[in-house]
Amino acid sequence: MVAQRITVNRIACDGHGLCAGVLPEMIKLDDWGYPIIEARGVPRELMEHARRAVDSCPMLALHLEDRR
Amino acid sequence: MTGAALLAGPDPRDGAEGFAAHTARLGALPSGRHGLIDTLERAGLRGRGGASFPTATKWRSVASRRGDSVVLVNGAEGEPLSQKDRVLMESRPHLILDGAVLAARATGARQIVHYIGAAHAGALAAMRRAINERPDAERRLMRLVEAPQRYVSGEETAAVHFVNDGTALPTALPPRPFERGVSGRPTLVQNVETLAYVALIARHGDAWFRAVGGGGSSGTALVTVSGAVPAASVHEVDGSAVIADAVNLAGGLTSDSDAVLLGGYFGSWVPATRAWALPLDVGALSKRGLSLGSGVIGVLASSDCGVEMSARIAMYLADESSRQCGPCTFGLRAIANAMRRVATMQAGVDDLAHVQRWAGLLPGRGACRHPDGAAIMVRSALQVFADDFSLHVREHRCIVPAAVARAA
Numbered sequence: 001m002v003a004q005r006i007t008v009n010r011i012a013c014d015g016h017g018l019c020a021g022v023l024p025e026m027i028k029l030d031d032w033g034y035p036i037i038e039a040r041g042v043p044r045e046l047m048e049h050a051r052r053a054v055d056s057c058p059m060l061a062l063h064l065e066d067r068r
Numbered sequence: 069m070t071g072a073a074l075l076a077g078p079d080p081r082d083g084a085e086g087f088a089a090h091t092a093r094l095g096a097l098p099s100g101r102h103g104l105i106d107t108l109e110r111a112g113l114r115g116r117g118g119a120s121f122p123t124a125t126k127w128r129s130v131a132s133r134r135g136d137s138v139v140l141v142n143g144a145e146g147e148p149l150s151q152k153d154r155v156l157m158e159s160r161p162h163l164i165l166d167g168a169v170l171a172a173r174a175t176g177a178r179q180i181v182h183y184i185g186a187a188h189a190g191a192l193a194a195m196r197r198a199i200n201e202r203p204d205a206e207r208r209l210m211r212l213v214e215a216p217q218r219y220v221s222g223e224e225t226a227a228v229h230f231v232n233d234g235t236a237l238p239t240a241l242p243p244r245p246f247e248r249g250v251s252g253r254p255t256l257v258q259n260v261e262t263l264a265y266v267a268l269i270a271r272h273g274d275a276w277f278r279a280v281g282g283g284g285s286s287g288t289a290l291v292t293v294s295g296a297v298p299a300a301s302v303h304e305v306d307g308s309a310v311i312a313d314a315v316n317l318a319g320g321l322t323s324d325s326d327a328v329l330l331g332g333y334f335g336s337w338v339p340a341t342r343a344w345a346l347p348l349d350v351g352a353l354s355k356r357g358l359s360l361g362s363g364v365i366g367v368l369a370s371s372d373c374g375v376e377m378s379a380r381i382a383m384y385l386a387d388e389s390s391r392q393c394g395p396c397t398f399g400l401r402a403i404a405n406a407m408r409r410v411a412t413m414q415a416g417v418d419d420l421a422h423v424q425r426w427a428g429l430l431p432g433r434g435a436c437r438h439p440d441g442a443a444i445m446v447r448s449a450l451q452v453f454a455d456d457f458s459l460h461v462r463e464h465r466c467i468v469p470a471a472v473a474r475a476a
Contacts, residue, residue: 011393031426032394032398036429
């Protein structure tokens, strides 16, 4: 199975920051509350949290994509 | 060292070469239907808008899509230090139009949109006139759109966005223009200098292109030299030329210089001692972690403060952010403000460390490459002017006496 990575639509993202709360292992916030996302594929053990992080975004800006 | 391929023929200062003269000099436009993309690939032609992306790869990605595509000829030239696209449009419009027609044939386009900076009146007039000189079958495919005078206007998704609905702001990827661009069709966005070169490669072949580059990897290039020279001017150089040669072509230095901004506002500051011998060749520069960008060579006079100049550019880029993405809206603005405090001797103790850290957080965090380009300029400034930055912060003074007087 191909590891998926987390991507964000930077225009849609408003910096609510909920994603970093749900998946702190891979998402940090910068000084203005915008996500800094690790580029690596989501490890299997974090997959459930990653899905919840994606679902938590009020702007629907976060996505899981097949790694290219 | 000097090249004459794009600007071969009559003196560019004499204005636009007409269609008849162009055709008499270079011969009729070859059909270019078969194998042109392969020829461009063998030639190694790369885009001249700033990103140096391989042209053949870009054309293939458009040509492989289903349905009619669109060619968007990019003459927005929003980079403040660049004039080369304007000079080319004003002097060799038919090379550009030839390249656009060839691109349309190779990618299956039935529309050609000429997207030209609204502020570039001479270029607009020359391109308009040239379009009207073309055969009916070509002219019918073409229209001209004036690009708003913003730095981001020439960014390819912003260009597509503006042609579609009058908003010159970058859009989120995907879809990329080659997938869904103008009117939702696969769209090739290509800089005018790149297209002009296509017109020559289609006629003379890929071996000619490699030969005309003087041993470099990329043919000749148009560069704009500005700053500590008699006047900003555009020159065509080959890959054997170094920055010192381009400066000489521009009339030589009018004062001492300690640094050169290479590539434009998204480019890198290079110490003068290192800069003079740098080859103006995309491949050779990229091995050194540098980019020719849009061909800008900005020579900083030693009477100008590099800290102040970098702060002004950062401020300009923050002002020109389309303010759609948080890291660019807030991060770049914060960087510019902190740099201005440093430049005006009002820096707090943390300002420099903040700029350093924030600049590291810009790359890859926007819909377009605006934050990435700004970060390149800022980080190179911190390196090249390191002593001067620390003098500004610690002792509230500047290496350049004149700049201290200005700031006071």
